[in-house]
Amino acid sequence: MTPLDEQALAGCVRTATLAPSLHNSQPWRFRIDGGTVEVFADRSRQLEVLDPSGRELLISVGAAVFTLRLAIGMQGRIPEVTIFPDPARPDLVARIRAGQVTTPSAQVNALAAAIGSRHTNRLPFANAVVPADSMEHLCAAAAREGATLTRAGAVSRDTIIGLARTAEARLRGRGGYRAELGRWTRPRSYRQDGIPHTAYGPWDALEHLPLRDFGLVHPQPQRPSARFEAHPTIVVLATDDDTPADWVRAGQALQRVLLTATHHHLATTPISQPVEIPAVRDLLTDPATGRTAQIIIRLGYAAPAAATPRRPLTDILESGQP
Ligand SMILES: Cc1cc2nc3c(=O)[nH]c(=O)nc-3n(C[C@H](O)[C@H](O)[C@H](O)COP(=O)(O)O)c2cc1C
Incomplete structure (x- = not known):
């Protein structure tokens, strides 16, 4: 079997960078070697105040890993993925080989088609119910990646919104929070990372939703x-x-869920303040199952959101031997 050529793999890496990441920090690097892509965590892009353990950094890298799997699938190859292949190199998050030749399934086609139109949406959503059929697909998407997605009922939804508000207030009081947020939202016309003001969304006039x-x-x-x-x-x-490994799994599941939602014409907003304060996060852990909350997602129908920029391949991709 001939390995997938480097140009095609570089195209797959470019697609992988369309994944979501905390504050659009894009904390990843890639290396192509033969028919294999290595995905690294870039610790220089970790948000030290918000994410001291690097949990959200690995969720972001996991989202890029899932997107890379899809892109390789669209090249007509089966992606063979090893997570943390070398215990001596903890920042080598995944090694993905473009394996056997295959025809992309309808599901791979549908999810891959959603990659370019998935954007975090911070606009108001319509007062409309998300149909049970779409919700089933989203739960199945998380399960396919070894995670669990649970819809919050009316009571737990209000509890989660309250917890998010508490978490947001506590984060603002955390030393360095504003300075760090300021670094990732600093306006710069040529900037290729961080959150541009076009993606902030409007104020919530009633201050109900803790975005x-x-x-x-x-x-x-x-x-x-x-x-x-x-x-x-x-x-x-x-x-x-x-x-x-669970954080990388959560990232892959997150991107599978977000792309499934996009395919179902649903807008999405990841919400992570409640899982950034350990005491608040503990309250979201299901006592019956012991499962740990990794991220909250708001779903609904809305006008399309704007795309955010990505760094060029020259900044994130190297080839050949180290
Ligand atoms: C781990 C993680 C946490 C995130 N937390 C939030 C959040 O709390 N609030 C929010 O509005 N967006 C959040 N996002 C979305 C990112 O800000 C967004 O992915 C990034 O700015 C890139 O924009 P895009 O998703 O439109 O491509 C999060 C994304 C990830 C992967």
Whole structure:
């Protein structure tokens, strides 16, 4: 079997960078060697204040790993993935070989088609119910990646929103939080990472939904306010355990869920403040199963959101022997 050529794999890496990441930090590097792509965590891009353990960094890298799997699948190859292949190199998160020739399945085609149109959406969502059929697909997507997705009922939804509000207030009081947020939201016209003001979304006029306020440090003049949905649809993505391998698993599951949602014309907002304060995160752990919450996702129907920039391949990709 001839290995997939380097140019095709570089194209797959470019696609993988469209994955979501905490504050659009894009904390990843890639290396192509023969028909294999290695995916590394880039610790220089870790958010030290918000994410001291690197949990969300590995969720972000996991999302890129899942996207790379799809891109290789679309090249007509079966991706053979090993997570943490070398215990002596903990930042080598995955090694993915473009394996046997195959015809991409309808599911791979559908998820891959959603990669370019999935964007985090911080606009108000319609007051409409997410159909049970779509919800089943989303839960199945998480399960396929070894994670669990649970829709919050009315009571737990209000509890989670309350917890998110508490977490947001505590985070703002955490030393260095504003400075770090400011670094990732600093306006720069040529910037290829971080959150541009076009992605902040409007103010929640009733201050009901605890969406992260990316305009806190560099406020955008005349930012509009809007009424958000009164009863948001909230789901919790959880894993059985809470090791670095679980964080990578959660990232792969997150991207599979987000792309499935996009395919079902659903808008999505990852919400992570409640899982950034350990005491608040503990309250989201299911006492019956012991499963650990990794991230919250808001789902619904909305106008399309704007794309955010990505760093060029020259910054993140190397080839050949180290
Ligand atoms: C681990 C993780 C945590 C995130 N937390 C939040 C959050 O709390 N609030 C939010 O609005 N977006 C959150 N996001 C979305 C990122 O800000 C978004 O992916 C990034 O800015 C890139 O934009 P895109 O998703 O539109 O490509 C999170 C994403 C990841 C992967």
